[in-house]
Amino acid sequence: MQALKTYIVEDSAVIRENLIATLEELVPVEVVGSAADESTAVHWLLQPEHPVDLVIVDIFLADGSGLGVLRSGQAMEPPIKMIVLSNYATTDIRRKCLALGAEAVFDKSNEIEALIAYCGRLAVHAPTAPGAGLRPN
Template identity: 55%
Template sequence: MKLRTYFVEDNPTIRENLIATLAELADVEAVGTADTELDATHWLTQNADAWDLVVVDLFLRQGSGLGVVNALQARSKNQKLLVLSNYATPDVRERCQRLNADAIFDKSNEIDGLVDFCIDLNTNKV
């Protein structure tokens, strides 16, 4: 069964490449996308049973990925939230962890870790 994933990324090229890569390597199915905090939080909270994983960039066209992470505090235990950012500094990682992000990956050098996380998540999904 595919990992139902929602992508919050404002760069269309990055978003489409990420979707294609994860679909091919990690059996991920894109169930939706957003490029703003408001669109993402609205869809994710209104469709809480429609996704298994959210991949969030921190800098969006409007709003912040941190706002999306914060809005999903009440997600179920089997729903995972990953942050993927070019700004995965120690301070940002700490802040994301305090907001209960399941993992934080740097776009520039941790894509393999993101793929591995998704493969592992899909393999161990009930």
């Protein structure tokens, strides 16, 4: 099973580091980069030399928002698989995120196990050919 090339968009360094350690320990995930703000994330994701299988996005960032990252992701070809991990996973936020192309929304406070399970299922079904990760144009 090939590791999911994953990009993390999270402004809290502590949460980001803990999330990376947890995911890389428990599921086949390779974190290939991270950003604390919207513009850095979008710029990185637009680079064709940065193939990713999954992007995990927080809603509230140091600058900009995760909603902007999701909005930008909709315009990328091929589309990038994005999920949201937030402390503000209200019904309204979930609806907005899904409308902007998020595949799933997880609450940081009580859905980490569900996030890990999701990533595990995704890794099992990830493409295994060399260079098969999603590549934005």
